[in-house]
Amino acid sequence: xxxxxxxxxxxxxxxxQYALIAIGYTLxxxxxxxxxxxHGDVFMVAGLLGIxxxxxxxxxxxxxxVIVLTVALGFTIERAAYKPLREAPRMSVxxxxxxxxxxxxxxxxxVTGGQPMTYPTIPFLSDTVNVAGTxxxxxxxxxxxxxxxxxxxxxxxxxxxxxxxxxxxxxxxxETSRLMGIKIHSVISVTFIIGSALAAVGSVLFFTNYPAVTxxxxxxxxxxxxxxxxxxxxxxxxxxxxxxxxxxxxxxIIKGLPSSWDVSVFSDAFTFALLIVILAFxxxxxxxxxxxxxx
Amino acid sequence: MSExxxxxxxxxxxxxxxxxxxxxxxxxxxxxxxTLIGANGAGKSSTLxxxxxxxxxxxxxxxxxxxxxxxxxxNAIVSKGLMMVPEGRRIFPNLTVLENLKIGAYLxxxxxEQDIEMVYGYFPRLKERSWQEGGTLSGGExxxxxxxxxxxxxxxxxxxxxxxxxxxxxxxxxxFEIINRIHEAGTTVLLxxxxxxxxxxxADRAYVLENGKIAAEGTGRELLADEKVKAAYxxx
Numbered sequence: 001x002x003x004x005x006x007x008x009x010x011x012x013x014x015x016x017q018y019a020l021i022a023i024g025y026t027l028x029x030x031x032x033x034x035x036x037x038x039h040g041d042v043f044m045v046a047g048l049l050g051i052x053x054x055x056x057x058x059x060x061x062x063x064x065x066v067i068v069l070t071v072a073l074g075f076t077i078e079r080a081a082y083k084p085l086r087e088a089p090r091m092s093v094x095x096x097x098x099x100x101x102x103x104x105x106x107x108x109x110x111v112t113g114g115q116p117m118t119y120p121t122i123p124f125l126s127d128t129v130n131v132a133g134t135x136x137x138x139x140x141x142x143x144x145x146x147x148x149x150x151x152x153x154x155x156x157x158x159x160x161x162x163x164x165x166x167x168x169x170x171x172x173x174x175e176t177s178r179l180m181g182i183k184i185h186s187v188i189s190v191t192f193i194i195g196s197a198l199a200a201v202g203s204v205l206f207f208t209n210y211p212a213v214t215x216x217x218x219x220x221x222x223x224x225x226x227x228x229x230x231x232x233x234x235x236x237x238x239x240x241x242x243x244x245x246x247x248x249x250x251x252x253i254i255k256g257l258p259s260s261w262d263v264s265v266f267s268d269a270f271t272f273a274l275l276i277v278i279l280a281f282x283x284x285x286x287x288x289x290x291x292x293x294x295x
Numbered sequence: 296m297s298e299x300x301x302x303x304x305x306x307x308x309x310x311x312x313x314x315x316x317x318x319x320x321x322x323x324x325x326x327x328x329x330t331l332i333g334a335n336g337a338g339k340s341s342t343l344x345x346x347x348x349x350x351x352x353x354x355x356x357x358x359x360x361x362x363x364x365x366x367x368x369x370n371a372i373v374s375k376g377l378m379m380v381p382e383g384r385r386i387f388p389n390l391t392v393l394e395n396l397k398i399g400a401y402l403x404x405x406x407x408e409q410d411i412e413m414v415y416g417y418f419p420r421l422k423e424r425s426w427q428e429g430g431t432l433s434g435g436e437x438x439x440x441x442x443x444x445x446x447x448x449x450x451x452x453x454x455x456x457x458x459x460x461x462x463x464x465x466x467x468x469x470x471f472e473i474i475n476r477i478h479e480a481g482t483t484v485l486l487x488x489x490x491x492x493x494x495x496x497x498a499d500r501a502y503v504l505e506n507g508k509i510a511a512e513g514t515g516r517e518l519l520a521d522e523k524v525k526a527a528y529x530x531x
Contacts, residue, residue, distance in 0.1 A: 162401070169387045169398055176385040179347060181373035181402040181448070 006134040007256040008249065013140040013209070015248020016147035020202030021225035022232075022240040023154065024074075024195025030235035031171045031191050033090060037097040038077055040222015041104035042196055046070040046203035047119065047213040048108060054120040063122075067200040074196025075189055083185060108215035116212035125208045139208045146205070150198060151241050158237070163190060171235070220268070224251075231275050233288025242286060247271055298325045299358075300452050300483050301346070301377075306355035308341045308507075315341040317507035318355070323452065323485050328478050330486040330494040330515070332528060333504035339487045340382055342504075343456050346485075347379045348372045360451065374402050376451035380458060384441040388430025392421050395429045395440050399447030407447065414443035417473055435466035442473065446482075453477065454485045459493060471497055491528035495519045503528070 021043055028036045049069055053062035081096045125139040158164035170177045170187045177184055206221060207213055225240075228247050232239020254267040263270070279285070301323040308316040316338040323329045331339045345352045346359075348369035357365045364372050378399070386395050396414055400407050415422035418439040424432065429440060438458060445453055455474070459467040471493050478484050478497075488494035495501055498515035503524060511524060518524045 165390065165394055165398055166401065168389055172387050172389055173385060175349060176381055176387070178349065178369040179373065179379050179381060180398050180444075181370050182398075183368075183370050 002133045003256070005132050006136060007252055009131065009134075009136055009140050011249035011252030012245060013143040013205075013248070014252055015245035016143035017202050017206040018221060018225045018228050018248050019147050019241040019244035020150070020198045020205070021221055022228040022244045023151070023237060024199050025226050026229040026232070026234055026237060026240040027191045027195050029229065031167060031188055032082070032093070034082065034093050034097065035226065036195075037094070038081075038100035038104060039195065039199065040218035040220075040225070041101045041108075042070060042074055042077070042218070043199040043203050043206075043222060044108060044213065044215065044218030045073060045104055046196075046200040047207045047217065048112065048117065049200075050204055050207065051117045051119060051213060054122075059122060063204060066204065067197055070200035070203075071193050071196045074192040074199075078189060078192040083188075086185075105215045105218075112213075112215065114215065116214045118212055119207035119210065122204065122208055125205070137209065139205055143205050146201070147241065150201070151237065154194065154198075155237060157194075163187070167191060224268075224271075227272065227275055231278065231285050233285030236285070236287035239285055239287035247275070250274060299323070300325045300360060301485065302356075302358040303342070303346070304356045304358070306342065306345060306357065307353040308338070308345050308350065309353050310341075314353075315507055316345070316352075319502075319504070319507070319509050320355075321502050321509065321512070323483060325451075325483055326481070327499040328474070328484040328486060328497055330488055330498040330501045331504055332488055332491040332494055332501060332518075333510075334528075335489065337504040338507040339504055340456055343379065343454050343485075343487055346372075347377065347454065370402075373448060376449065378445040378448040378450035378453055380441045380445045380453070380455040382456035382460065384434075384437045386429040386432070386437050386440045386444065388428060390429055391426055392429060392432070392440060393425040395444050396421075396447050399444035400449075402448070410447050410449065414446055417446075417476065418443055435462055435469070438462060438466070438470055439473070442470070442477075446477065450482060452483045452485060454487075456487050457489060458486070459488060459490045467493065491524070492519075495524075495529075 021039065024039045025036060028034055046066055049066045053065050057065065077100050081100050082093055085093045085096055125137065125142065127138050128135050129138050129141065131141065158167060166182045166187045167190065170182060170184050174184050224247055225244060228243035229240040232243035251267045251271045254270050255264045257263055299322050303322065304320050305318050306316055307314065307318050319342065331342065333339050344350045346357050348367050351366045356363055359375055359377055362375065364375065387398065390398065396411055397407060400410065420436055421439055421443060429437065432440060458470050462470065467490065474484060475497055486494055486498065495515040495518050501513065501515050501518050502509050503511040503518065511518065511521065
């Protein structure tokens, strides 16, 4: 029983961390119809920033600074690599995104020398706590709560504010949005800023429970978050969050099965297989719109 | 002589080497309804798109309220009081009716209540549906919403691109009545239409566009009586 609780707790926590990355994919897709391949690597850079900044600055300064710098990175990537290709075919933007992804990975290799870097112990987050008889870290408990708060705040922003209304308008129709006086490039920047900020928060939570940051460490969580976004119906925020929790819980359960079964090494394969089965029945994802290509 | 609100001089527009508009000049005076009529491909829509800033003209100038706005961004042009009702209505299907109206006033920070009531006054149907998503409206209702949305920007000049396109004749009638009322309330209108008969009846003045050039101009009544216009556009 205690074992089941600890597996579930950790699944929810991992899922929450994927959710924070998945929102970045789904927001950007919703507005640009672009799979931002560099997003997982932005997450990795946030991890490295966390290591370097906490080494020299107190936590109270370094963690907010991680978020600010990750946002600056996301903003710059959009302006430098995607904005100039606004009128280009979507495939070109995608290739630009792949290029940015490798640029970030290679730069990380150059800076770290390719050595795995140990993430610092963040006080409180890494402290242990007793839940229903099992020992766990605070981060495991805090993650789902924090994700919930951030997701509610984000949906309020999108549904209740003027900039949120502009985001929804731009996601449907660039040209008409411009005719309303909306500066579409600014609105697009806002989506990158939100996505990067959430990825930065996710990186702190994720790496606190992860052995090391390497230049390619963003690929797998990035891929899973992307899959979560597709599973939930890409473009939909609740869908991405739900998908992320499902993936997190699934893979933790598979990893937690008795070691004599010898299946834990297949946890990723099983998770993806499960998604393929679900998507076969619901190709649009959980909350996806019927396929309407942008005009 | 009333004040010129919009002045187009020697406007040329081309797409990938094909000339859509080949040096046209016209003007709209404050308080008028001016219409551009012409066949499909005559350059009407291109002209409006250049005026609103969606495309950059190859040559020529666009002056709005005495200011050169040629090639400026739509954002800057909207902020000066020029709103457009785009061809095909283009309401935001995922926004509610009320949000569609609010977004028409995106650049304004003042109270919108009065303007929303004004639009609901023109189109009571929209008020009944204010919480519905725009995409659930009928074609005629969407056209009302597109017009209402543009009015929310308190335009000095309202440009309409084919408001009658794809609508049932009875609905078209209603739209033109509203155009008249909006005009009587003091808004200047530049109207583009393939439905020349309707357009010439509401217009103070009209220009006929043929192959990217102005082929005829005059008051609505003059053009309605013009033999060539009758033969080519009115089918009488």
